[in-house]
Amino acid sequence: MKKKVILVDDDQLVMMSLKTILECSGNIEVLETGTDGEDAIKLYKKHKPDVVLMDIQMKNKSGLSAAEEIIKEDSSAKILLLTTFQDDEYIVKALNIGAKGYILKQDFESIEPALLAVAGGQTVFGGQVMSRIPELIEKKGEKQGEIYNKNGINDKEMEIIEQVAQGKNNKEISDTLCLSEGTIRNYLSIILEKLELRDRTQLAIFYWKNM
Incomplete structure (x- = not known):
């Protein structure tokens, strides 16, 4: 066919x-x-x-x-x-x-x-x-490492940033990472402060530009 x-x-x-x-x-x-x-x-x-x-x-x-x-x-x-x-x-x-x-x-x-x-x-x-793909994956890891070191982002915060960049809301992130919505909100506040960003939209843009 x-x-x-x-x-x-x-x-x-x-x-x-x-x-x-x-x-x-x-x-x-x-x-x-x-x-x-x-x-x-x-x-x-x-x-x-x-x-x-x-x-x-x-x-x-x-x-x-x-x-x-x-x-x-x-x-x-x-x-x-x-x-x-x-x-x-x-x-x-x-x-x-x-x-x-x-x-x-x-x-x-x-x-x-x-x-x-x-x-x-x-x-x-x-x-x-x-x-090119193995090199790109390696570059992504190096770039994320730079973000970790420069801004003090830990592994859990990076997971949350990635979820936000995928367009997920707090409940969806909560379900995915097995954390309460309150915990997710707290993490987001800390992340935004560390990266000097205003809201989750800026956070998503930051992710796609830098990671």
């Missing part, structure tokens, strides 16, 4: 070339195409495809923003991100939002196999991207 795919890219030439090549394989049916993140969101809701193949950098709304919104609405959504950039920030963001794959357009021969793998439930990162 053919895998049903939505294709979104603001480069019409690239998009039509991809559509032609993918459909020639006989394994994939491109249901519809779009040119920005807003199109991706609308087309996903309309078709609920097996996979969304989407460029990261697009006008109006980026592929990363669209992917994040789609996954928030439907955690089962399978999104394969396509880009010409091997950028650390993009790789980390793709991992964080739950994208099922991130491959470079240069790896043209890998796109169809990657699509089929994602449709089958696998997570796929192109070879060049995979080689």
